[in-house]
Amino acid sequence: MQDVLNLQSIKNPDTDMEVIKIDNIPEYDIEDYDLNDEKDYKKYITDVERECRNSFEYRQFVNYLRDNMNMNCCSFYENVNNVESYKIRIELHHSPFTLYDIAIIVTNKRLRTGEPMDVELVAKEIMLLHYSLLIGIIPLSQTVHELVHNNYLFVPIQNILGKVDEFVDRYGEYMTPQQHDSLDNIKQLSSEYEQDFQLNTDVLNKKYLYVDISGVYNLPTFNEIIQQMQSRIEYIKSNPTGIKKDQPLKKIWFVTDKDNQ
Numbered sequence: 001m002q003d004v005l006n007l008q009s010i011k012n013p014d015t016d017m018e019v020i021k022i023d024n025i026p027e028y029d030i031e032d033y034d035l036n037d038e039k040d041y042k043k044y045i046t047d048v049e050r051e052c053r054n055s056f057e058y059r060q061f062v063n064y065l066r067d068n069m070n071m072n073c074c075s076f077y078e079n080v081n082n083v084e085s086y087k088i089r090i091e092l093h094h095s096p097f098t099l100y101d102i103a104i105i106v107t108n109k110r111l112r113t114g115e116p117m118d119v120e121l122v123a124k125e126i127m128l129l130h131y132s133l134l135i136g137i138i139p140l141s142q143t144v145h146e147l148v149h150n151n152y153l154f155v156p157i158q159n160i161l162g163k164v165d166e167f168v169d170r171y172g173e174y175m176t177p178q179q180h181d182s183l184d185n186i187k188q189l190s191s192e193y194e195q196d197f198q199l200n201t202d203v204l205n206k207k208y209l210y211v212d213i214s215g216v217y218n219l220p221t222f223n224e225i226i227q228q229m230q231s232r233i234e235y236i237k238s239n240p241t242g243i244k245k246d247q248p249l250k251k252i253w254f255v256t257d258k259d260n261q
Helices: 038-053 056-068 099-113 119-131 142-149 164-174 177-195 197-204 222-238
Strands: 090-094 137-141
Touching: 038 099, 038 119, 056 090, 056 119, 056 137, 090 099, 090 142, 099 119, 099 164, 099 177, 137 142, 142 197
Parallel strands: none
Antiparallel strands: 090 137
């Protein structure tokens, strides 16, 4: 309950004025992220990635590739494209480095060289790498893209657009050991698939699924269905007052092998 006997008094601004004088304004040096904290670091990298994807430069980059670099059709299904209709989604996939990987590499580089770590500036450098075609890009349909991200489908490095080797020459020292190992594995697997690319696309082949219900359920014959319907009609005729207007008809059940067990 409010203590009305101890209300705080407020001076009338029309009659009294207080002035706070500041002789020196300290420099703002509070960091938005603590990059030494794992949780904060992941949030920072995610924000950099989001800044890239939502930028005007990224949208222009995507539109240019679709209009001028034949990236409006799937690299695995050439007949799947959005040339005539954007209802078919063709998405650009970053490979062999994801956009998240690239954000980590560029962040490591700027940390070591003492460059500003503003999210906008890091995203700007990443987009400059896109415009320099140092980032690997490949167009994929939505379904194929999901298969790649779920590790069911592999994208050979020779099938992408982008000067990946030049990117590694510039930023290789800022890559993590895990990224170096993954890149070596991708190159090795790419050389194997180059000889027999069909091995990589088995998941996309058409497959037929058959359901065998023999011995579990026996479909009724046509004569059995007619007989059941005639029996139901005779029952309705013989009991006209026993059926209400809105009463649903009883279901017709057929005997299966399980019912006889």
